Amino acid sequence: MTPEDYATEIAAAQRERPKTRFVVYEHDFSDKRAWFRFNLTWTDASTGETQTRAGMQLYRIEGGKLAETWLTLLKLGSAWPDAVGQEHWTSKRP
Numbered sequence: 001m002t003p004e005d006y007a008t009e010i011a012a013a014q015r016e017r018p019k020t021r022f023v024v025y026e027h028d029f030s031d032k033r034a035w036f037r038f039n040l041t042w043t044d045a046s047t048g049e050t051q052t053r054a055g056m057q058l059y060r061i062e063g064g065k066l067a068e069t070w071l072t073l074l075k076l077g078s079a080w081p082d083a084v085g086q087e088h089w090t091s092k093r094p
Contacts, residue, residue, distance in 0.1 A: 017042035017051075023085035034059040039079050054078040 014020065020042040027036035035058040044051050053073050060068040 016045055018045060019043040025080055025082045025085050027086075032061050034061060037080065039085070040073075052077055052079050054080045 020040065023039045023041075025037050025039070028034065035056065037056045038054070040053045040055060042051055043049070053076055055071065055073040057072075058070045059066055
């Protein structure tokens with residue numbers, strides 16, 4: 001995927017899911033792998049209702065660059081039970 005293709009994909013996702021917000025609960029980075037666990041909220045463009053979905057994304061890194069990514073999303077309306085997310089997605093958990 002080219003940077004232009006990715007930008008087009010992101011723009012389409014923003015149109016389909018306005019007010020998208022990720023709340024990250026934990027993450028880890030290493031030389032060859034990275035992952036984060038999150039809740040996703042957005043406004044349904046057709047109904048105006050807030051939607052939620054819990055997910056986890058994993059990455060494989062090769063030569064210092066992203067080589068592969070895997071995304072798992074739980075069912076619509078799902079959420080992780082954590083009371084509070086990280087202050088920033090890169091914050092360390094206490």
